[in-house]
Amino acid sequence: MQVLEALFEWVSFHWVTIIVVLHIGLSVVTSLHVLLFKENERTSLAWIGLVIFSPVLGSLFYWLFGINRIRRIAKREHPQTLKQDFRYKEDCIDFHCLPENWHSSVIAGYAIHPVNYVDDNSIEPLVNGDNAYPAMIKSIQAAKHHIVLSSYIFDYDSLGRQFVNALAQAQQRGVLVHVLLDGIGVGYSWRKSDRALKKRGVRTAQFLPAISFTSIRFINLRNHRKILCVDGEEAYIGGMNISKSNLVKSAKHPIDDVHFKVTGPVIDQISQVFIEDWFFATRELIQFPSYSPSTPKVKNDKSVVARVIQDGPDEHHNRIRWTLINALVCAQKSVKIITPYFIPDQTLMTSLHAAALRGVAVEIIVPEHSNILFVDWVMEANYPRIIEHGIKIYKNKRPFDHSKIVLIDDVWSFIGSTNWDARSLEFNFEINLECFDKNLNGQLTELFESKKFNAEGVLEEDVRGLSIYKKIRNNLFRLFSPYL
Template sequence: MTTFYKCINWILLLGYWLLIAIITLRILIKRRAVNSAMAWLLIIYILPLLGIIAYLSFGELYLGKRRVERARNMWPYTNKWLKNFNQYNQIYTTKHSNVAQSLFDLCRYRQGIPGVKGNQLQLITDTNSVIRTLINDIQLARHNIEMLFYIWQPGGLADEVAESLMTAARKGVHCRLMLDSAGSITFFRSPWVDKMRRAGIHIVEALQVNLLRMFFRRMDLRQHRKVVIIDNCIAYTGSMNLIDPRFFKKNVGIGQWIDLMVRMKGPVATTIGTIYACDWELETGQRILPAPLDNNIINLKQENNHTIQVIASGPGFSEEIIHSALLTAIYSAREQLIMTTPYFVPSDDLLYAICIAAQRGVEVNIILPLYNDSILVDWASRAFFSELLEAGVKIYQFENGLLHTKSVLVDKQLSLVGTVNLDMRSLWLNFEITLVVDGSDFGNELACIQNNYISNSRLLDITYWENRAWWKRVIERLSYFFSPFL
């Protein structure tokens, strides 16, 4: 019996070290960023069992067998649709401003579609105005309404949107609503789900959170896009979830969330509709590619004519495209670069590009919230401040709530607005959407909004920062250690 137990112990020990060796090889073979690989290896060797479980759950970007198969079947049809869409030559352009040309070329090469012109844009900064405008568009809808949000929090203004959506569905408008399972957990536990389904709204819970699913796909994948499409001619996107900021996370003590949304009218709505169709098919298996362009949209009046490129990033889409797009935009800056984000944990490449921009004479301003709802991200972001300040970057800390706007403005000409945070999760993991706009009118409007944020912020002084307490430095470095996972 003693020999038997010894054999069992040796087999278990051998299996244990073999498993660690296999995971180590997988980490090295994946050729991930060095800091990310080192972090995972340290965790696995310091906390072997927990580290292995964590890596198998969160270490690799895996959609799951069913979604991978759907993506494989989806792209041939989507690419064929895009080729047919390309026949509308009058809505495309390959000529852009000097600062925007490189980024639009990158997007055209990677996504197979040039910049789309003939669009009217409206920047909306007030949540109440967003909701009122959205409800008005819903009431005028005739054919279809598609919605996609990370968070739908019942209460206040969100309930008014739900009521208007149910009214539209009862009138025969085809309404689809896709919400992230984790972000909208409160909604899925509320009576609104049954009420809206009874009204005829097709509701889908994206990337369902379930412990059993951890064996089939990565559990922390999140559908982070915010999109509304109405009659394939009007679209919304930006940083705002479907919430009333008067009630959302009221007990956190950071103030109301400050967001920015873009309302679009024109051919770009069909481009965004294609992204929505891909998300819908990945989640449900149902194909709903948008209808052909309406002549009224093609011949839209040219006032406020904006050229737009839409970047869809996330699993199953062009790999690392948003990271490449941000780098291209930053390196295109010649005079000024303004960035706003609630969560700032950049990759080494992005950090280097931002510092180099400042060192070559570009005025670089980064606007972050002074108080954050994520303590770990808040501390991790501070680990980058010294390097940025030494390079000449100005860091502004917004004091009037949680600045949730995600925007990049280059030389008041090239604008990037959408759902992407400057952190690892948005850059490498989440399903995100970004608008790229080439135009000084839109750029100047965005600059006014960003300058308003700056006027409500405090400028971080490098002397003050370098004299901060030693224990804060320790927490920053410890938090930075986990930055590859944030």
């Protein structure tokens, strides 16, 4: 007791000194970490300022939210043979009869992400949950061997319960079912969907749980991928979570979105991403059926050439950003973008302006009102900088549009889970399909034009006419856009 009393007395007398020493020590260590591992100069300076001028709390905040890279144990420990079939051979690049102006893009594409472009794929757009969910549930009900499902949000509403029932019934008839939910996204339903699946015998796992002794410093890193693969025969990817809000015809607060049904050899690349994510979350290596065409391979003009581009705050960091830059360089006629959040970094914005200055028609559709008010303010703050070189922005008056599509000329399409903001490009694990096909591009161009019909263009006089209060508010929040 005397020792404890003496210690308490010593701490009471020297508490100011202790806090100062702790602050200096933490500040030095944290600032060194910022200098060594942060690439953006302005972000680095902001973090160091926060660390120095917010004793202890600034350092703690950095270690909780400032580290946006992790080492994927799954990548180190996966048998390398799992990836060999997807990798290209440097001395034998197949351009798949693509237009010649895209050949340099294919060469650069392999350098950015060394995974093969494969043909003979079919990709069907499914607009809104009214079309996507019945198709997904039908595929689950027809499954014979194995189902893998990954979703950021899996609501336990009337729609979510349909998925729970379909997955549980598949499990009961002998199908292997694995469901991967994001550690933060699962909280949107208070983990009800996770508990319901487990209660019915379905194997589930959480990607970077929100509460964990090993991953608390990665609370800002989320798995934003939406993947459903069935028997190696059908796959679904896009930006659509599992929620009745995507049932536009009946939802109280509907959300527009588009998902994609995929058949063909690119399914193996999609399922591989799930296998790696599952291993990372559970240390369990699952064997998923490979794609096996039911009919002999037939070449045709409508075959989609596609490959998976995965991105995340790991060794795949920046691959989607570089893929977009690479494609924008090849644009000759048009660039069309649909995104719920348009807050690109300076590099992507410069690439879009460079295309516009070459005479390429660049058009962007964003929601008139997104689901995050201050993101709308940031986008509004950026409008003057964006339209400066002839880029056109349209605000969609429909319900909140969560679609994520990029179209270049009449051949290149980029679809998946990625938004045009720092969260998607820096902090989230994402999956996209890079596609070459005139027919798919044409279908998505029709969708773009239909959305533009319901949209209103952003005019220079409207931007200039904003009140000074709104300009100050918008630009204040713009300073924090890398962290939104």
